[in-house]
């Protein structure tokens with residue numbers, strides 16, 4: 425298969441490319457200098473020249489504060505971008521594999537969300553990513569939508585500059601005490617594990633549709649930080665932040681744990697416990 429990865433130099437995109445290279449598939453890396461997903465002419469001319477069997481889209485406007493301040497551009501990239509890719513993939517009879525987010529939920533369930541739970545985003549980012557999902561579901565003939573959560577990888581996130589693990593290690597070097605919120609529950613997920621799961625999905629006759637793809641288990645940001653310092657043997661005083669200690673500019677779900685139910689139903693879930701992914705990340 426010829427697989428084109430959009431956002432190939434991004435945090436997740438780079439890990440996906442690294443895994444695809446190790447398979448028998450042909451890889452085409454597409455970065456922002458070559459493709460603007462919100463521009464249908466650009467998407468059409470480039471993908472019709474490349475003629476991929478599969479298009480993996482990791483590209484998004486996903487800095488939550490920037491999205492809140494610029495809903496129009498956020499919708500153009502996260503919504504219209506997904507719509508454009510759906511139309512052109514149909515024209516080429518290609519499969520679209522698109523990355524979405526846990527932020528499509530409001531967090532009130534307090535139990536792991538499955539794929540059939542009703543989304544209710546709290547912010548512009550979540551709403552625009554959900555619009556992208558809806559465009560794909562209503563247009564694309566062959567698609568996988570993968571909702572991921574709390575991702576970190578060895579390549580820096582281009583939109584945010586760093587990831588939570590590196591931020592904690594940096595703060596531990598600079599300060600005597602690190603304070604972290606304990607009231608937001610998530611599943612930190614290593615991008616290398618998502619990339620492995622993507623290769624598994626593409627090689628295993630999985631049925632098209634929506635999937636939750638996160639590591640197993642869950643924790644608060646405080647518990648995540650505690651595990652980072654424990655595995656990396658970092659000596660630092662770690663404390664829970666007081667409620668309201670950090671100003672919240674944009675509403676976010678307090679609970680965004682996803683259950684990989686559809687992967688498990690098809691016996692293709694290979695996502696490890698989040699602690700195991702973190703160990704692999706820190707040991708490499």
Ligand SMILES: NC(=O)c1ccc[n+]([C@@H]2O[C@H](COP(=O)([O-])OP(=O)(O)OC[C@H]3O[C@@H](n4cnc5c(N)ncnc54)[C@H](OP(=O)(O)O)[C@@H]3O)[C@@H](O)[C@H]2O)c1
Pocket residue numbers: 430431432433434435436437455456457459460461462481482483484485486501505523524525526553572573574575576580581582583584
């Ligand atoms: N980070 C998280 O915790 C998290 C959680 C849940 C879901 N996600 C989702 O995971 C995906 C990947 O995140 P990531 O951390 O790998 O992001 P990243 O490092 O910022 O990479 C995004 C890539 O997309 C490219 N891109 C951005 N806008 C584009 C556009 N309009 N047209 C074409 N390319 C564009 C970027 O290029 P430039 O940098 O050159 O613009 C970059 O190569 C996103 O879909 C995001 O919504 C992330």
